[in-house]
Amino acid sequence: MRYAWTLILYILFHILLKPRNSPRAQPKNTHPCKTGNPIDDCWRCDPEWHNYTNRKILADCAVGFGRNATGGRDGEFYVVTDPENDDPIDPIPGTLRYAVIQEEPLWIIFEGDMVIRLKDELLFNSFKTIDGRGAKVEIAGGPCITLSYVTNVIIHGIHIHHCKPGGNAMVRKSPNQYGWRNISDGDGISIFSSAHVWIDHCTLSHCHDGLIDVTYGSTSITISNNYMAYHDEVMLMGHSDDFLLDKNMQVTIAFNYFGEGLVQRIPRCRHGYFHIVNNLYSGWEMYAIGGSANPTINSQGNYFIAPNSNSTKEVTRRINSLENEWKEWNWRSIGDLMLNGAFFTSSGNNNSQNYVKASSMFARPASLLTTLNVTAGVLSCQIGYIC
C-alpha cells in the first residue's frame, strides 16, 4: 500500500513537474549554479563556501520575516568534535550542547559526519548558527532542538528525525543557568517566545509531535528550503486560540519541498501573519494549510499536487469554526498552481491591509518551482566545489 502510494507520487511528480523544454532541470542563467532561488544564489556558486570567511556569507542570504537573523555571524567558529557524550547539566567541551549554550555569538560547524542522540532537549542561547555544510549531521533518536526565549538563531543543513519528548529533568541553558524542564512535546525544532530565527536546508521527518512548531509570541521567522516527509502534524504556528500574544507573529514559509507521507498542518496557523510562498506540496493526507482564530494567510506561487482521494483535494481547512465566522478571515491564493484537482478556499477581503503584514518577499512564478526547490533539504556540499 505504502509502496503503491510512493510509486503514484513518484510518477505524478515526474510527469507533472518535468520542465517542458529540457530533460533535466537546467538553470537558464549564465552561471550553471544559479537557479533563481534567491537564498541559494547568494552563496551556492562559491566553490570556497567552506572557508571561514565565506561560510558566514550565508548569514546575509536569508529572505522573508526571518531575514535579519544574524545567528553567530559576529562570533568565533566552534567545531563540534564529540557526538557521544551529551551531558544536559554540565555540557562537555567539543559537544554541540556545549557550543549552543554559550553567551557569546558562535558559528558552529562539525568535524565530520555524526549522529547526535541527545539525552534531553537542546536548549539554545541567542546568537548561534549551526552550519552542517560539509558533513552529514543528524540529530535523531532522542529529544531535539528547543529555542526558548532567544533571538538570532540560524539552523542550516542538519538532518532532524525520530525526535522524542524529553523533560522531567534539569537542563542547562547558559553557562550560569540551568533549570527544571517539564515533559517536552517531542518536536524536531520547537520555537517558543523567540524571534529572528531562520531554518534553512534541513531535512525533517518522523518526530513525536511537530517537525517545526512556532509558539508563545515567537515572530520574525523564516522556514526555507527544507525537505519534510513522513510525519503527521507537520508545523504548528500559534500556541492556542486564546493566546493573544501570537497576534504579532510573522512567519515566512518559502521554497520548501513537502514530500511523501505528510498528513496535516503544513502549516496550521493561529492569529498572526503567514506568507506561504513558492513551496512544492507533493501531497497531504488530510489538508495542507489550515488554522483557527483568524490568522492571515497569504499563499503565493506554490505548487499544490492534491492526493488522489476525492475527499482530500482541498488545500485549506478551517478548524473549530463556523462559516459565518471564518468567512471574515483573510486567506488568499495568488498564482498558486493547482494539480490533480487541488483547490484553495479563499475567504475575507482579497485586498485587506492585513496582507501588507503577510507579505515578506517577491514570489517567483509557481511554474519555475522544479528548478527553485528541487534541491530542498540538506545539501551534500563538497569542499572546493560549488554546492
Ligand SMILES: *[C@@H]1O[C@H](CO)[C@@H](O)[C@H](O)[C@H]1NC(C)=O
Ligand atoms: C577564503 O576565501 C577568500 C575569498 O574567496 C580568499 O580571499 C581567502 O584567501 C580564502 N581563505 C582561505 C584560508 O582559503
Ligand SMILES: *[C@@H]1O[C@H](CO)[C@@H](O)[C@H](O)[C@H]1NC(C)=O
Ligand atoms: C530588519 O532590519 C531592518 C533594518 O534594521 C528593519 O528595517 C526591518 O524592519 C527588519 N525586518 C525584520 C523582518 O525584522
Ligand SMILES: *[C@@H]1O[C@H](CO)[C@@H](O)[C@H](O)[C@H]1NC(C)=O
Ligand atoms: C511544569 O509542570 C508543573 C506541574 O504540572 C507546573 O506547575 C509548571 O507550571 C510547569 N512549568 C512550566 C515551565 O511549564
Ligand SMILES: *[C@@H]1O[C@H](CO)[C@@H](O)[C@H](O)[C@H]1NC(C)=O
Ligand atoms: C487578489 O489580489 C491580488 C493582489 O492584489 C490580485 O493579484 C488577485 O488577482 C486578486 N484575486 C482576486 C480573486 O480578486
